[in-house]
Amino acid sequence: MKQNITGKSLGLVSCLHCEQISQLPNDYHGEKVCCPRCQARLHSRIPNSLDKTTAFILTAALMYVPANIFPIMNIVYLGEAKSDTIIGGVLHLLEGGMWPMALIVFVASILVPVLKLIVMSILIISVHLKAHWRPAGRTHLFLITEFMGRWSMVDIFVLAILIALVQFGNLASVDAGLGAFSYAVVVIFTILAARSFDPRLIWDVIEEPQVGDHD
Amino acid sequence: MHEKKASIALENLRICHNCDLAQSIPTLAGRVVVRCRRCHSVIEKHQDNALERSFILAVTGLIFFIISNLYPLISIKKAGLTVDATLLSSSIELYRIDRPLLALLVLLTTIIVPLFSLMGIIYIFVIIKLKHYSNFTAPFFRFLRRNEIWGMLEVFLLALFVAGVKLADSADVILGISLYSFLALVLVLAWLSATIEPNKIWEATHPVKAEN
Ligand SMILES: [Zn+2]
Ligand SMILES: [Zn+2]
Numbered sequence: 001m002k003q004n005i006t007g008k009s010l011g012l013v014s015c016l017h018c019e020q021i022s023q024l025p026n027d028y029h030g031e032k033v034c035c036p037r038c039q040a041r042l043h044s045r046i047p048n049s050l051d052k053t054t055a056f057i058l059t060a061a062l063m064y065v066p067a068n069i070f071p072i073m074n075i076v077y078l079g080e081a082k083s084d085t086i087i088g089g090v091l092h093l094l095e096g097g098m099w100p101m102a103l104i105v106f107v108a109s110i111l112v113p114v115l116k117l118i119v120m121s122i123l124i125i126s127v128h129l130k131a132h133w134r135p136a137g138r139t140h141l142f143l144i145t146e147f148m149g150r151w152s153m154v155d156i157f158v159l160a161i162l163i164a165l166v167q168f169g170n171l172a173s174v175d176a177g178l179g180a181f182s183y184a185v186v187v188i189f190t191i192l193a194a195r196s197f198d199p200r201l202i203w204d205v206i207e208e209p210q211v212g213d214h215d
Numbered sequence: 216m217h218e219k220k221a222s223i224a225l226e227n228l229r230i231c232h233n234c235d236l237a238q239s240i241p242t243l244a245g246r247v248v249v250r251c252r253r254c255h256s257v258i259e260k261h262q263d264n265a266l267e268r269s270f271i272l273a274v275t276g277l278i279f280f281i282i283s284n285l286y287p288l289i290s291i292k293k294a295g296l297t298v299d300a301t302l303l304s305s306s307i308e309l310y311r312i313d314r315p316l317l318a319l320l321v322l323l324t325t326i327i328v329p330l331f332s333l334m335g336i337i338y339i340f341v342i343i344k345l346k347h348y349s350n351f352t353a354p355f356f357r358f359l360r361r362n363e364i365w366g367m368l369e370v371f372l373l374a375l376f377v378a379g380v381k382l383a384d385s386a387d388v389i390l391g392i393s394l395y396s397f398l399a400l401v402l403v404l405a406w407l408s409a410t411i412e413p414n415k416i417w418e419a420t421h422p423v424k425a426e427n
Contacts, residue, residue: 004253005237007230012237014230017357018417021228037417038353077385093380101380104373139233139254153324153367157374158381160305160321163312165291165298165382172293172385176314184320191364203234203254 006207013042046198050124056193057120063182063189064113071177073159079170083177086110086155105158108151116152116190119145123197130205139199146194152187156180229258265412266419270340272407277333279400287391289375291382299391302326302371328366329404335359336411343419352420360413369401 007014007021014021020037024044033042046052071083084092086109093102119141126138159180166174227239234254243249243261251258262268287299302325309318339356342348375397379388 006235007237008235010237012228012230014232016232017360018353019229019232019414020417021230037420038357040354040357089381093377096380096384098380101377105377108373135234136254139256143233143256150364150367151370151373153370154374154377156317156320157305157325157367157371158377160309160317161289161300161374161378162381163314164300164305164308165289165378167298167308168293168296175312176309176317180314180317184317188320195364199233199254200235203236 004207006203008044008204009207013044015040015042016046045200045204046196049196049198049201050127052196053120053193054124056189056196057117057124060113060186060189060193061117063185064117065182067179067182067186070179070182072155072179072183073162074175074177075166076170076173076175078172085179086183089155089158105154109155112148112152113186113190116145116149116194120190120193120197123202127201127205130208132206135202135206138202142194142197142199142202149187149191149194152190153184156184156187231256231258259414260412262410262412265410266340266343266415269336269407269411272403272410273333273336273340276400276403276407277330277337279396279403280330280333282396283393283400286393288393288397289379289391290389292387292389293385297389301393302397324365324367325371328362329368332359332363332366336407339416339420343416348420353417356413356416356420363408366404368397368404372397372401 011024012021013024015035015038017040018035018038020035022033022036022042024033024042034040035042068086071085072089073084075082075084090102090106090110093099093105123138123142126133159174159176162174163176166172227242228237229240229249230237231251231254233256234251236251236253238252238258240249240259243259244263246262247260248257249259249261250256284302287301290297290299303322306318306322306326309315309321335355336359339352339359342352375394379390382388
C-alpha cells in the first residue's frame with residue numbers, strides 16, 4: 001500500500017483561508033459547516049468547482065472575440081481619428097522599433113489570455129476525463145496560470161493612463177473603445193475561473209482505485 | 216491515550232491545498248519553505264519575526280503609497296501644455312469621459328484594494344499586540360487575504376512604462392518624482408507578500424485548539 005493519505009480519506013479538511021484543520025462530521029453530506037477559526041464555510045472540495053470554472057472560461061472565451069475585433073482605444077490626433085486594437089497596439093510598438101516593450105505587451109495582453117483560456121480548458125477536460133496524466137505537472141500549470149493572469153490588466157491600465165495624459169482638446173485626445181470593456185471582462189473572468197478551480201480534483205481520480213469503498 | 220497522540224500530531228499536520236495530501240512537517244526555525252511531498256507546491260513558510268517584519272513593511276508601503284499620490288507619476292508636454300498623471304487621475308478622467316465601470320475597475324485595483332490591504336495588515340498587527348481580539352478580527356483578515364489579488368500596482372507600473380514609450384515620439388515625456396516612490400512601493404509590496412505568514416496571524420488571533 002502506498003502511503004498517500006489525503007485529508008478527504010481522514011475526514012479532515014484544511015480551511016482554504018486560514019489553514020485550520022477541522023474534522024468533518026461523520027455523516028457529512030454538504031451541509032453548512034464553518035471553520036472554527038475564521039468562520040468561513042468549510043468544504044472538502046470547492047462546491048461545483050468544475051461547473052463554475054467552465055462557466056467563467058466560456059464567458060471569457062466568448063468575450064475574447066469582441067475584445068480583439070473592436071478597438072480598445074480611440075485616438076484623436078491633430079483632428080484625425082484613429083483607433084487601436086490590442087494587436088494594433090503591439091504592432092505600433094514594433095513599428096516604432098520598441099521591440100522589448102512590444103514583446104512584453106504581446107506576452108501580457110495576447111499570449112497570457114490565450115494560454116489561460118487553453119490551459120484552463122485542458123484542466124477542465126482532463127478532470128472530466130479522469131486523466132491520470134502527470135498530476136504534479138498539471139497542478140503546476142494551474143498555479144502558473146493563476147499567477148500570470150493579473151498581468152493581462154496592463155492594457156486596461158495603459159488605456160487609463162493615456163486617457164489621463166492625452167488631453168489636448170482637438171489637438172489630441174484618447175477615449176476607451178468598444179473592445180476595452182470586453183477585454184476587461186476577459187481578464188476578470190479568467191481570474192475568477194482560476195479562483196473557482198479546485199486543483200485537488202486533479203488528484204482525486206488518482207486516489208480512487210486505491211481507496212475503493214470506505215465506510 | 217490514543218486521542219492525546221492525535222492532538223499532538225495535529226499541530227504539525229498539514230493538508231496540501233493543491234492535492235489534499237496529509238503530511239506532517241517538522242517544527243520550523245530560521246528561514247525555510249516547506250513544499251508538498253506529492254505536488255511540490257508550497258505548504259508552509261517560516262521566517263523569524265515574520266509578524267514584526269510584515270508590520271514594518273506595511274508601514275513603509277503606506278508611506279510610499281501616500282508619497283506616490285502627492286506628486287505626478289508621469290507628465291507630458293505638448294504645444295506648451297503640460298498634463299500630469301497621478302495614481303488617482305486616471306480613474307477620475309475615466310469617470311469624467313463617462314466610462315464609470317472602467318473608472319471603478321482602475322480605482323479598485325490601484326487605490327482601494329492596495330490601501331485597504333496595507334492598512335488592514337497594520338490594523339491586524341495592532342490588534343494582535345494589544346490582544347484586542349473580537350469576533351470580527353478573523354473574518355476581517357480572511358476578507359483581506361481573499362481580496363488581495365485585486366490589488367495590481369505592479370501591473371500599473373508596467374503600464375506606466377508602456378504608456379511612456381507609446382507617447383515618447385509624439386510628445387515630451389517627463390518622469391515624475393512620484394515614479395520613484397511608486398517603484399519603491401511596488402518593491403515593498405512584493406517583499407511584504409513574500410514575508411507575510413498568514414498562519415502566524417491566524418495562530419495569534421485564534422490559537423490552534425486540538426479538536427475534541
Ligand atoms: Zn478558516
Ligand atoms: Zn500537494
